[in-house]
Amino acid sequence: MAGVEVTAESRPATPLWWLLFSAGGVMSAFFMPVTVFLTSIAVAADWLDEEELLDAVRHPLGRAYLFLLVSLSLFHGAHRFRYALVDLGFPWLGRRAWLFYGLATIGTGVCGWFVLRL
């Protein structure tokens, strides 16, 4: 029923996911294309060799950057894809918010573990 009054306590936490989606959108929009360039064209053109790429990934700044990019991108994708599922005719799947944000959280955790392990 449209316009059902919702109390402050039961108001959805959607702003959190939307903010993460927005941050992830900015991060992926600004930084992913050049990162793709680095892991493909730069490699193929020999502007970047194996040792240099490995050093960049293992560098503290590199680790922090990659963790930030990966985790925010996962939350961006989780939010956007779940709404896309609703629009594509799968609301029963897309409305299960916990599934998508849960997976993004797990991905973030795993990435964090990989980064700390280096």
Next chain:
Amino acid sequence: MAPTDSDLSGRPVVMDVFRFLPDEETEPRFQRYEIPYRDDDVVLDALNHIKAEVDATLSFRWACRMGVCGSCGMMVNGEPRLTCETFVNEFHPEPIRIEPLAHFPVARDLVINMENFMDTLPTVKPWLMPADPKPIEEGEFLQSPGELATYKRFSMCINCMLCYSACPVYGLDETFIGPAALALAQRYNLDSRDGGKAERANVVTSHEGIWECTYVGDCTRVCPKEVDPAGAIQMAKLSYATDWVKSMLLPGG
């Protein structure tokens, strides 16, 4: 390249019009009408010609015939348009397909039932709730041209429902509050005299509110008054998200 008058005037305008007569039929059908072409006719003129001269049983809504009342919205070749502002020569000599506004139940022929919107609109409290209420005797609220400019665009809505017909989110889920209602909520939230933003939050930020919008943007594209409801909703998302962050960070919510 527009055809010349001599090409068009000799040929009849072909209109394929959606018909639904619940007293007689359970299924709708299309009825083809061929009427004389007049150079400056709009689709509404053509429909009125059909009703007056050809088939008096055809039902449709209209009033001002000049694009300010919002009554004559229909699907013209699959796009929601105000038929009083849509010229026949935009399509002629190709056939013109007329259907009732999408995403609304059809009562009869081209007449839709918009009670869902009429019930939803008041829930966003689209009226001024003054931040500093004062009695009439104390005079007017003052507002600068700049303050007016921040919300003026969103106040131009004529409730024509074209945006709801364009919005696939509403098409898939009629509990979605929708572009016009959310744009009106934002119009009041931005009004410098208003203090009702928190009170509107319960409905505007509910599951059926701004968060259901996926920014398709078609509502803005079809709006005949350039209200830009999509823009209003995105502004509202940022605005309420910012409020949420503040309420989380500051003690006492």
Next chain:
Amino acid sequence: MDRHYVRKLPATWWLRKRTYLVFMLRELTSVFVVAYALFLMVVIWRADDPGSFSGLFDALDSPVGLVLHAIVLAALLFHSITWINLTPKVLVLWRDDEQVDPRLIAGANYLGWVVASAVLAWLVLK
């Protein structure tokens, strides 16, 4: 709603209009964003040990690797451009009673994108 005729929206609604199709493609770039993010996780994982990193690096240098990256890059560029173009609608700024030109906001973001990319590329390639 008795005797009303209700028209249901088909699941293929987004294939019927160009604006809808562009919208859906824009949203589906999120699949590529997630895919590349997962790939980066593999990169970090493999960077733990130079031996395992070699195998990954060789895959990057292969024709298949390049083609996959090209597809992802195309999708990501579409994401970046549509994202930056929509930013002025979310970030509406007012200065001295006038709205800041939306093109300025988009332009500033494009500049930011170029600068961010240049800085990152320079840091890694030098």
